[in-house]
Amino acid sequence: MPPSYRRPPRVAVGCGLAALAVLSAGPAWADPAPSFAELLSRLDQTPATLEAEALTQAAEARVRQARVRPNPTLGLEVDSLFGTGPYSGTGNAEAALSFSQDLELWGRRAARIEAARADAGAAAQQRDLAAVDAAGRLALIYAEAEAAERRAELAEESLTLTVADARAALALVEQGREPLLRGIQSESEAAAARAARDEAQAERDAAFARLEAVAMLTVPVTGIDASLLDQTPGVAREATTAAPTVRVAEAGRDAAERRIAVERIRARPDVNASVGLRRYEAEDATALTFGISMPLPLFDRNRGNIDAAQAEFRAAEARLMGARQEAQADRAAARARLAASSSRVGAADAGVASAEEAYRLSRIGFEAGRISQLELRVTRAGLINARTSAVDARLARVRAEIDLARQDGRAPFQGDQ
Secondary structure, eight states: OOGGGOOOOHHHHHHHHHHHHHHTOOOOOOOOOOOHHHHHHTGGGSHHHHHHHHHHHHHHHHHHHHHSOOOOEEEEEEESOSOSGGGSTTTTOEEEEEEEEEOOTTTHHHHHHHHHHHHHHHHHHHHHHHHHHHHHHHHHHHHHHHHHHHHHHHHHHHHHHHHHHHHHHHHHHHTTSSOHHHHHHHHHHHHHHHHHHHHHHHHHHHHHHHHHHHHTOSSOOOOOOSOSTTOOOOOOOOOSSOOHHHHHHHHHHHHHHHHHHHHHHHTSOOOEEEEEEEEETTTTEEEEEEEEEOOOOSSOOOHHHHHHHHHHHHHHHHHHHHHHHHHHHHHHHHHHHHHHHHHHHHHHHHHHHHHHHHHHHHHHHHHTTSSOHHHHHHHHHHHHHHHHHHHHHHHHHHHHHHHHHHHHTSOTTSOOO
């Protein structure tokens, strides 16, 4: 028998099989994470939604403050006392007690209230958009964690298949039907599969950690049972309302328009009316006093603030125009990606079925000695790649559903909110 086909020592083969058995061992995972629907119900407790809600409450508080009238002013003035001559002491003193109030003419208060309401409306739209974005981010992190888990399972399965093929190859080497090189190659492939499995498990653990952080889970995630990747998105419908980003831009434009009115009214003088009593000690007499005061708009007519408010309004108009164009394009793109990804999922599933059958037949042929180890390796790699492609296709479908849901202003895989 040629040297290259010498039967390897039984000790070497036994050690290889033992090592492969160790390589195939992996940790068991249990305790699944809550379902996406359950996590979605807790979304109002996440930092992003809490921040948006707090900002909305702050804007509503400013509306209440805008309704409040300015405080009146109480004044006391005493003249002609502790001087010289007839004004020594307090005999000729004059004391005036006055009460003054800003009249808030020219619609100043109404404009202030309307501007505060517009800001509160913009804050509410931002809150709704934040909730939609938070739901989309949660869906993506959840789907990525599930995909990472499936890739880890595929890596484990690949290791199992590689070990099984290696054992078959080592058995043929021991029988002298294959050269020693084939056994060494098999053990090398098994070691590479083990490294790939370890890497996939590390990615899975990292994805679980991200899910724990985003969903604010107190118990470590060790698995996902309620699948989001296998959920089929609903049939896309024509949009009946504007996208959340457009509504935010519209609210911002309205708020900017209200600020122009506020700045224009501020250019008009503040009128203050006062009423009071004046006491004349020398005559032992008392008289009423009335007064009207206002600044003369000779130097400051608030032109800079008016121009700034008008420029901000033009900027808000431009943002709205861009938001409408982007929303229209993004919705069309999301619909197209969702349709394409759904077709890709079907094709990937069909590819998995074909690859499974090809590997089954290759394994039978290899054990019967009709095909080579290289051909078996190719069909095994094709099977793993097909299953990985099926996971990737489902993850792409989730991403497309997230994009479309954001344009609809709803949570992914949920009906209209």
